[in-house]
Amino acid sequence: MAVAGLIAGLHIIPGLVNVYLLETADGLAVVDTGFARDTAKILDGIAAIGRAPEDVRHILLTHAHPDHIGGAAALRKRTGARVYAHGLDAPIIEAGGPARPIHAAPGLRNMIVAALLSRLPGKTAPTKVDGLLHDGVAVPFDDDILTIHIPGHCAGQVAFLWKRAGGILFAADACINRKGMVLAAAQEDVGEARSSLTRLAGYAFEVACFGHGPPIMAGADREFRKRWL
Numbered sequence: 001m002a003v004a005g006l007i008a009g010l011h012i013i014p015g016l017v018n019v020y021l022l023e024t025a026d027g028l029a030v031v032d033t034g035f036a037r038d039t040a041k042i043l044d045g046i047a048a049i050g051r052a053p054e055d056v057r058h059i060l061l062t063h064a065h066p067d068h069i070g071g072a073a074a075l076r077k078r079t080g081a082r083v084y085a086h087g088l089d090a091p092i093i094e095a096g097g098p099a100r101p102i103h104a105a106p107g108l109r110n111m112i113v114a115a116l117l118s119r120l121p122g123k124t125a126p127t128k129v130d131g132l133l134h135d136g137v138a139v140p141f142d143d144d145i146l147t148i149h150i151p152g153h154c155a156g157q158v159a160f161l162w163k164r165a166g167g168i169l170f171a172a173d174a175c176i177n178r179k180g181m182v183l184a185a186a187q188e189d190v191g192e193a194r195s196s197l198t199r200l201a202g203y204a205f206e207v208a209c210f211g212h213g214p215p216i217m218a219g220a221d222r223e224f225r226k227r228w229l
C-alpha cells in the first residue's frame, strides 16, 4: 500500500519509517522524508492522492536522524518545497550529518537494536533548511499546526499538534508504537525523553501519528496519559 487516508486531509505513506502528507491551509506539507531510497515511494504517494510534486509547498522534519531526513534533499529539489526543522538539528541537516551520538534505552533488546543502529551510515544528502521551528509557536505557514519541542531521543526533535479532528499529534520518535507505546531503542538522553512524553501527555488530541508503527486513531491522549504519566 503506497498511501492510505487516515482522516480527511491526512494521508500516511507507511514503511519502516512513516511519512505523512497533510493538506494544509497553504498547500501540501510532508512530515518527514524517510531514507534516501524512499523518495520514489513518496512521489508515488503524492500522485496517488491526485497531486503533483509541485503541490508540495512545505517539508517538516521532526529530527535529524537519517531515517527521517534521508529524502529531504531530493524531495526539496523535486518539489521546490521549503524545509523546516528545529534550530538544534538544522546544522546537522545542512551538513548532511552526522547525527549526535545515541545510547541504548534500558533493556537488553534496546542494547542490541541500538548497537545495530549505531552501525548504520550517519551521512545524508545535505539540504538547506529554509525556516526554523520554535517550541510553542505555530509553523510558519499554518496557524493550526503547533510545534512542540520534545528533546530526549534527539535534542532537536519536535512534535506537531494539528488542530483538526479533535487534535492530531505527530509524535515523531518521542516513542514508537510497537504493540503498544515504548521508548525508541536509541536515545540521546532517556531522562529528557521521559519528560517530553509527560509533556505531550498534557495536550488534548484524538489521533496520534508516530515515526514508527501504526497511528492511534481514537482516544490517543488518554492512551498517552495511561502510559506516560
Ligand SMILES: [Zn+2]
Residues within 6 Å of the ligand: 063, 065, 153, 154, 173
Ligand atoms: Zn529518530
Ligand SMILES: [Zn+2]
Residues within 6 Å of the ligand: 017, 065, 067, 068, 173, 211, 212
Ligand atoms: Zn526514526
